[in-house]
Amino acid sequence: MNSDKKRFEKRGLDYPILDGKRTLPGKYYHSQEIYEEEVEKIFYKFWIYACRAEEISNVGDYKLVQVEDESLILVRDKDGSVQAHFNVCSHRGTQLCTESSGNFKSKSIQCPYHAWTYALDGKLLGAPLMTEGDNFSKEDCALKKAHVHIWEGFVFLSLAEKPEPFEVQMEALIGKFSDWKMDELRIAHHIRYDLKCNWKLILQNYQECYHCPGVHPLLSELTPVQSAQHDFSKGAVIGGFMDLTKERGSMTMDGNAAAPPVCEVSGDDLQRIYYYSVYPNLLLTPHPDFVLFHHITALGPGQIVNDCYWLFQPNVINDEEAQAGIKSAVEFWDLTNKQDWQVCEQMQLGTKSKRFTRGYYSGREDVLYALDRELLKALGHDDPESTE
Ligand code: FES
Ligand SMILES: [Fe+2]
Incomplete structure (x- = not known):
């Protein structure tokens, strides 16, 4: 067994990690025909x-x-x-x-x-x-x-x-994050973003931090890029986490926790930010002190609405003194979101060029390669890797 294969198996990933794997052809972000197939075979079919x-x-x-x-x-x-x-x-x-x-x-x-x-x-x-x-x-x-x-x-x-039973599609989610008692959390803030890009580019962007040093200087200070780890990919759920540099820190403008830890969050989870893609339209980011999530609604191959929500404990939402912490978490992620949306929209424009065929993934984008395979499987398309 080669070392790459061992490495990915240890991390529970379905696909090997290799530099130089190729991206999908540009048509997957622009073709109306492929988009309609995605609607039928994914949006009208999945949970x-x-x-x-x-x-x-x-x-x-x-x-x-x-x-x-x-x-x-x-x-x-x-x-x-x-x-x-x-x-x-x-x-x-x-x-x-x-x-x-x-x-x-x-x-x-x-x-x-x-x-x-x-x-x-x-x-x-x-x-x-x-x-x-x-x-x-x-x-x-x-x-x-x-x-x-x-x-x-x-x-x-x-x-x-x-x-398919919910528990089968979402097997990897069941029991995960139960310490957050997310059903008890409430929406503290919501921002709607209208974006000109394909829905898959948002999922891809969310699942790699290869772009972080250049695109997110503040985020990279709070959670070093080298700490990014994918903990598994299973069916519709692909996830990982990053470590916080500051003790009792969080993703806020000053890097301090916005609120006390959520419900029963403890141990390593106090120093981690989790990033979970729940395919195809939910991005879930549990922090020690709040939960951020994105709800993606595709409106065509090149257009989406992204609704971003901040969930906090109700007692924090109702506490006058906690408002500065919530505001700082909102400001941090609004800044980071806009940095991401900028590059996603530029990628939408670039991948439309006739001169873009297929790109090359780095080893730090292995999960994107896995996401592409899930998409091809769902659409029943031949893998361009094997047909070239
Ligand atoms: S009652 Fe006639 S269309 Fe609804
Ligand atoms: Fe990003």
């Missing part, structure tokens, strides 16, 4: 992140989630469960709801066109002037549902008719 449970905490609270052409209504039902309905009236297909979030005060969902009315669980309650009979039954006209799974306060949905 994908939708929203935080706290965003729809009361009965009747809802949030609309857009997955390419599909609009979903995520709503808190009377029994406390979260339902995900396709935003389509069973009568003649009118979109039921257009406000991005709110509360169904009547505890029902009414179509604006001919006033068909649905319960929060999707059952058709009333269809004016229509009589049930041989050709029409209310039972057949419930709203169509997507599958829902809540993990640590993160609501995931799947548009597949029969999705």
Whole structure:
């Protein structure tokens, strides 16, 4: 067994680490046809992140989630469960709801066109002037549902008719980070970024720190680039961590912790920042004192919306004296995010050139090579490595 293979097996990675492995061809970031395949085979099939449970905490609270052409209504039902309905009236297909979030005060969902009315669980309650009979039954006209799974306060949905069990796709996440008790954390801040780049470039950027010395001088001071380690890749989850230089430090403008450690975080986790890609649309970054995450919504091959959230313990959010710490964490990541978005948008422009064929990965970008393989597998495409 060669030493590279031993090295990657020790770290639990699925793919060997070698300098000089090649990137995907540029078309994977620009082709409308490949993008449409990604929508069908990945976004409409995988479990994908939708929203935080706290965003729809009361009965009747809802949030609309857009997955390419599909609009979903995520709503808190009377029994406390979260339902995900396709935003389509069973009568003649009118979109039921257009406000991005709110509360169904009547505890029902009414179509604006001919006033068909649905319960929060999707059952058709009333269809004016229509009589049930041989050709029409209310039972057949419930709203169509997507599958829902809540993990640590993160609501995931799947548009597949029969999705792979959540625990299979996300095996590597289950039990990981339980010390953070993320379901108890709350959103302290949110920033929306509109970006002109392919969704995969954001995932790639997130999973390597080869770019950090030049792009992120402050981040590189707080967490040395050499400390970056990938701890595993399994299915849809690829992750790693970096060590903090300062004792009781964090990713803030002055490098000091923004707040006391989150819940039961202890030991090595007090000195680490974890970076986990939850394929295809969630980037999760647990710090000792807060959790940062990115929710990526693709709007085409060259356009995304990236919603970035900062989660803190509720007592920290409500503490007047803790506001400076939260602000510093927000400022640090907003600065770092913008540094990343700049290079991602430039990469989007450069990879469109006819002169860009395929690039060369360094050994520090091994996980990107793994991510590319996951993509090719999901699309059922031949690996360009083997067909060249
Ligand atoms: S289309 Fe919804 S009630 Fe007619
Ligand atoms: Fe970066």
